């Protein structure tokens with residue numbers, strides 16, 4: 628039942644969503660519908676591609692020089708059981724760190740989450756929690772709005788987080804790419820509010836397909 632994941636995109640290496648180089652997985656499906664979300668295409672639970680855990684784990688393990696994985700979305704907690712299985716499969720071969728974005732608050736997941744959601748929390752080193760709130764948008768390290776917290780659930784990223792924040796709580800920038808369909812996309816969290824719409828409009832005005 629949990630052998631498959633519905634995902635929006637997977638990409639590696641990514642340096643804009645967490646410490647070091649990472650393999651990033653954007654899961655498909657989110658109920659929060661935050662105004663200003665940079666990946667509204669990921670909301671539909673039935674959209675995009677289904678991939679087996681074996682295939683995704685093999686892909687992660689084949690990525691050179693990555694220190695960890697980042698789970699983004701969409702809402703990773705909606706596919707918690709499958710992500711737990713995926714992480715455990717990867718752990719059998721490599722000790723990778725796990726960073727995860729979620730629209731839920733940590734306390735909510737701890738007190739009201741399902742067994743699978745709590746099991747996923749137990750495998751996460753660095754959690755960014757809370758929905759994106761457009762009016763609180765900021766130029767922030769690895770997050771979009773100031774209500775979102777960077778929570779160290781283990782000590783794995785303690786030192787790097789201290790180092791990064793010592794240089795300022797600000798965005799590490801965004802990366803641009805072209806997907807298998809030839810569409811342009813960007814990865815990371817823009818420092819400027821409204822960047823997604825501006826970028827999409829610019830691409831479309833030049834006849835270039837944009838898909839984030």
Ligand code: SF4
Nearest residue numbers: 657660661664701730
């Ligand atoms: S929780 Fe994240 S993916 Fe879901 S709507 Fe909000 S910003 Fe978008």
